[in-house]
Amino acid sequence: MVEQMLVEKRVGEQSIVLDKRAVLLAPSTVAGPKESLGPLAGCFDRCYDDIILKEKSFERAECHMLEESCFLAMGKAGLSPEEVDYFFSGDLLNQNISASFCARKLAIPFFGIFNACSTLCESMCLGGMMIEGGFAKHILFAVSSHNCSAERQYRFPTEYGSQRPGYAQWTVTGAGAALLGSSGEGPRLESLTPGRIVDTGLIKDPYDMGSAMASAAAHTIYTHLSDLQRDPSYYDLIITGDLGGVGKKLNEDILERNGVRIAPNYADCGMLIYHPHQQVDAGASGCACSALGFFGYFYPKMLKKELHRILLVATGSLHSPTTYLQGESMPAIAHAVSLEMN
């Protein structure tokens, strides 16, 4: 009997189809100064014009945004922290500090997770399955990234003068949170494809995250479509998290080469956050990139029923400042979540 159930929900090589279909509720976004000057400025719940938010460090500022997004989400859903069963969160910093320090304030049972910029979809996968299994009624999940805290950890100090290559991406300063509920009005999680690590062994330049992540995105999208026997046109839109200009093109080309054409209904959040004149080279990246893009721009379109079926594929490059100095290539991952609005 149990085996039967497993077989029913597990489809193809890597995918899961949900029956109860958790509802995505109350997405909330907090954006930093550069993001607040971008094309999506009007889509965010809160915009800051101060990069450090009057806190004493960039790390504190990031945590501040994450906490704020969580409280905004719970406020929108009309829930107090006691009514939320579990909290999933992750960020880009060592030891996942923003997430843990935010959880300290929330006092909700907490799972700290790290999949770099794909953490948003990772938490949706895990939360969706918890609701499916009947373990929770409401799950809060949140992600954050901060340009300065990420720069100083992964690359150079913020005031250091250097020329970035044209394929470099700009880490988004911001945070996004939302709830998964067993009932309510909103887009529902229809199926999930947790991704595998893909590492071609070729990409060793930490600025070239778009290329590393594109291979993972292509792999997950291809696997999702074949597992569920779907054509890309099944979706109104396929959205990747933060591939940027280079990664988006590479993702399209890899899939095209394998007989899957996604270009007509494909968007990348990394291309939406900033104007080209904001000097961000290939586009945006970071955990908050997919959160700001999807929660801020696409979710309202789903609520208005302008978009019915979306495949959200958040991508992450799982390198560290230690590994690239030691000459390791960059492993990447992408998790896909299919959302449907009836």
Added chain:
Amino acid sequence: MATEEVRKNKDVLIDRNWLKNWHKAKQPKPPLARNIIMAFLVGGLVCLLGQFILNGYIALGVPAEEAGNPTVATVIFIAALLTGFGVFDNLARHGGAGLAVPVTGFANSVTAMAIEFRREGLVLGSGAKMFGLAGPIIVFGVITAFVIGIISALI
């Protein structure tokens, strides 16, 4: 797409040789000509500024052969100040090697690290991390000087 097809295609999906060629053809290249011209102009301007300062010290009565040191110190001071005001990184984005190669680049790397790690304390933060980027310049500068010194002593 049937599942068997996927299995068969798994290797095709990300073909290393194809990916290598894709990178060669489509990866954005640095604007080499622009970078070289900007480095030449900006580097030249930094040197011109240095010359003005040098002449200024000489005019103030510093002997010509000793005016070099206060000049370097002044240029370092200016670069550090611009770093502190958050201007230097924007200038360096355009100036590139023109600002990185002269002593301005050294001053920027030290100041940027000192500012960045100030919040971890004066000793274990700024003090310990200050030469994180500039350290290699000192190390290999000394090694080079040592080797050249030995060579010149032998000749």
